[in-house]
Amino acid sequence: MGEYITIGRHSVVKAENFAPGHRACLGCGEALAVRLACKALGDNVIIVNATGCMEVVSTQLPNTSWRVPWIHTLFENTAAVASGIEAGLKAMTRKGRRLSQDVTVVAMAGDGGTADIGLQALSGALERRHNFLYICFDNEAYMNTGIQRSSSTPYGASTTTSPAGKISIGQVSWKKNLPAIAAAHDIPYVATACPSYPFDLMTKVSKAAATKGPAYLHILSVCPTGWRHPADLTIRIGRLAVQTGVFPLYEVENGKYKLNVEPPKLKPVSDYLKLQGRFRHLSEDVINEIQQRVTAEYAKLKEKVASSLVHAGSQKDS
Amino acid sequence: MATKIGMEVSVAIGEAVKLANADVIAAYPITPQTHIVEHLAELVADGELDAEYVPVESEHSAMSACLGSAAAGARTFTATAGQGLELMHEVLYIASSMRLPVVMTVVNRALSAPISIWGDHADAMAVRDTGWIQIFTENGQEVVDNVLCAFRIAEDRRVLLPVMVHLDGFHLSHMIEPILLPEQGEVDQFLPPNQYPLPLDPNKPVTMGGFGPPYIYPEIKWAQEIKLRAAKEVILQVWQEFGDAFGRYYSPLEGYHSEGCQVLLLTMGSFSETAMAAIDKMRSEGKDVGLVRLRLWRPFPFDEIRQAVKNAEVLIVLDRAISFGGPGGPVCSEIRSALYQQDRKPKVIGFVGGLGGRDISASGFEEIVNRGMEIAEKTSRNEFEVFGVRE
Numbered sequence: 001m002g003e004y005i006t007i008g009r010h011s012v013v014k015a016e017n018f019a020p021g022h023r024a025c026l027g028c029g030e031a032l033a034v035r036l037a038c039k040a041l042g043d044n045v046i047i048v049n050a051t052g053c054m055e056v057v058s059t060q061l062p063n064t065s066w067r068v069p070w071i072h073t074l075f076e077n078t079a080a081v082a083s084g085i086e087a088g089l090k091a092m093t094r095k096g097r098r099l100s101q102d103v104t105v106v107a108m109a110g111d112g113g114t115a116d117i118g119l120q121a122l123s124g125a126l127e128r129r130h131n132f133l134y135i136c137f138d139n140e141a142y143m144n145t146g147i148q149r150s151s152s153t154p155y156g157a158s159t160t161t162s163p164a165g166k167i168s169i170g171q172v173s174w175k176k177n178l179p180a181i182a183a184a185h186d187i188p189y190v191a192t193a194c195p196s197y198p199f200d201l202m203t204k205v206s207k208a209a210a211t212k213g214p215a216y217l218h219i220l221s222v223c224p225t226g227w228r229h230p231a232d233l234t235i236r237i238g239r240l241a242v243q244t245g246v247f248p249l250y251e252v253e254n255g256k257y258k259l260n261v262e263p264p265k266l267k268p269v270s271d272y273l274k275l276q277g278r279f280r281h282l283s284e285d286v287i288n289e290i291q292q293r294v295t296a297e298y299a300k301l302k303e304k305v306a307s308s309l310v311h312a313g314s315q316k317d318s
Numbered sequence: 319m320a321t322k323i324g325m326e327v328s329v330a331i332g333e334a335v336k337l338a339n340a341d342v343i344a345a346y347p348i349t350p351q352t353h354i355v356e357h358l359a360e361l362v363a364d365g366e367l368d369a370e371y372v373p374v375e376s377e378h379s380a381m382s383a384c385l386g387s388a389a390a391g392a393r394t395f396t397a398t399a400g401q402g403l404e405l406m407h408e409v410l411y412i413a414s415s416m417r418l419p420v421v422m423t424v425v426n427r428a429l430s431a432p433i434s435i436w437g438d439h440a441d442a443m444a445v446r447d448t449g450w451i452q453i454f455t456e457n458g459q460e461v462v463d464n465v466l467c468a469f470r471i472a473e474d475r476r477v478l479l480p481v482m483v484h485l486d487g488f489h490l491s492h493m494i495e496p497i498l499l500p501e502q503g504e505v506d507q508f509l510p511p512n513q514y515p516l517p518l519d520p521n522k523p524v525t526m527g528g529f530g531p532p533y534i535y536p537e538i539k540w541a542q543e544i545k546l547r548a549a550k551e552v553i554l555q556v557w558q559e560f561g562d563a564f565g566r567y568y569s570p571l572e573g574y575h576s577e578g579c580q581v582l583l584l585t586m587g588s589f590s591e592t593a594m595a596a597i598d599k600m601r602s603e604g605k606d607v608g609l610v611r612l613r614l615w616r617p618f619p620f621d622e623i624r625q626a627v628k629n630a631e632v633l634i635v636l637d638r639a640i641s642f643g644g645p646g647g648p649v650c651s652e653i654r655s656a657l658y659q660q661d662r663k664p665k666v667i668g669f670v671g672g673l674g675g676r677d678i679s680a681s682g683f684e685e686i687v688n689r690g691m692e693i694a695e696k697t698s699r700n701e702f703e704v705f706g707v708r709e
Contacts, residue, residue: 044520
């Protein structure tokens with residue numbers, strides 16, 4: 001399949017199935033994540049996109065940035081449309097109406113399309129165990145419509161509908177844990193990723209695409225426009241999200257947790273928060289509160305990783 | 319040779335979908351649609367229909383899964399009713415606007431509140447402008463035949479639009495009627511496999527559902543309107559071919575003793591059969607009344623309507639839906655509008671009745687016709703009257 005370039009021990013396909021020339025903002029973490037995901041997915045793929053930034057920046061009629069089959073219909077139904085495509089291909093293949101060919105059906109949506117309005121359709125599709133991959137590109141607010149809060153917006157972030165004000169810190173609820181919700185459906189593969197760790201991201205996309213049954217990938221997509229930071233800090237902020245434990249990179253494979261990037265010591269969350277205008281207003285107290293929460297959540301995750309190891313060990317022993 | 323057997327109309331619909339060899343059925347249960355999807359689930363479970371049955375978690379997802387299935391090129395069916403159709407609402411526009419040939423039976427049900435599981439046409443009228451081809455049926459045989467025709471029409475390369483086949487909840491869906499199911503071989507001859515021209519296929523990538531700024535949106539919408547209007551010719555052709563193959567012919571509307579009548583009643587759906595009984599009785603008493611049964615609701619059969627009623631003095635239209643605060647019933651107001659610029663036209667009198675499953679008996683239709691004639695003689699009148707409602 002096409003030409004590769006070698007970077008260290010990794011080889012990456014040269015072809016860009018998400019073509020350049022789209023209208024994403026300078027420094028868009030989501031566009032980078034989509035580009036990397038497309039490299040990992042290859043040509044035998046059908047992409048179902050929710051309404052959101054990606055549909056707007058890549059498909060203004062009569063142009064398209066997509067070199068693979070792509071469909072957008074509505075905002076909240078991405079997982080359901082993907083279910084229908086998967087079912088249609090399955091039936092037609094079985095009935096000899098199309099060549100037997102492994103096609104990966106991939107649903108893509110933002111955090112609003114996943115954590116809020118599309119959650120029901122996603123849960124249904126995961127529960128029905130369609131053979132598909134769902135990728136949430138999480139930029140932590142409704143960026144396409146102008147930075148409104150979603151249930152995936154982090155605590156303390158100022159958005160246009162959770163503005164920081166004289167008596168408000170901004171978002172007053174904690175970020176909804178979508179990977180945990182996906183994992184609670186007992187699907188074979190759940191993972192988090194971030195384009196600041198490109199090879200980890202591509203490996204996970206490949207793994208998820210090869211999974212039989214539903215797979216869920218949650219990708220932190222740093223958004224300079226909505227997070228209010230210079231466009232050249234996208235990669236750095238993504239790395240800090242991981243290094244501070246705000247957004248750990250992990251996998252849940254058949255119920256077993258594994259941390260993929262494990263810093264020897266977590267950096268303080270303030271390193272991550274202070275670079276972003278959306279957190280600029282936060283007092284030391286609130287930052288401490290966030291630090292405590294991140295530390296506690298990270299510890300919980302490590303417990304799950306540890307108990308997965310113990311469990312795997314005991315299975316080996318028996 | 320096919321033989322007539324007694325079966326529930328909902329079950330017969332399932333059999334028709336099986337005869338059509340559908341690839342995907344994505345459905346969510348709602349009364350009074352349930353027997354259709356239950357029967358289809360059984361047919362799939364028993365291996366009698368080789369299809370994927372996708373038991374989705376809502377009607378919104380049912381129609382969304384249908385979009386995906388149709389875009390992949392699969393023959394796609396669903397069924398719903400009332401609130402379910404309303405929950406699908408925004409998805410319905412996508413099916414027609416993206417030219418995805420989904421076929422759906424709508425078991426017409428009243429809309430909440432108060433919650434009602436019984437029939438009227440409020441659900442159908444709320445989706446009038448979604449760009450679907452819409453056919454109203456009177457009896458079980460007509461539903462079965464039109465489900466088969468619907469796949470032919472929807473998937474025709476000149477059409478590629480979704481089709482709704484409407485049938486009245488309970489009054490028709492739960493009746494046991496004598497139904498002639500065609501032989502599989504005959505259906506295969508009539509209905510070739512779906513050949514969707516540009517499906518989602520990695521061997522030939524397409525982008526579907528891109529974003530339409532003002533410089534392109536109106537042209538796309540106008541093209542859609544042209545296609546829906548042009549679909550009428552294909553619908554007529556498919557009905558003709560169906561008639562030639564199976565001996566049962568359908569048309570956009572049908573008269574019942576309507577030729578040259580002074581007074582005409584117009585109905586849609588299964589109540590037409592009761593109305594026929596009323597017409598028989600009134601004619602036996604020497605009254606000059608006839609009936610027009612409207613079958614094709616979208617695209618609206620302007621020419622056929624004008625032709626059918628042009629010599630009448632009074633046209634009485636029964637709607638099973640209200641347009642709140644508006645001209646009464648959607649069917650009546652559309653017919654008035656279609657006739658407005660005609661030189662010769664009948665007075666159009668609107669009635670709203672049969673809401674939420676309330677029956678209209680043959681004597682009820684007689685009352686409607688008599689009252690309609692009375693209203694027509696006066697100069698001033700209301701936009702419409704309700705029938706059979708306690709004040």
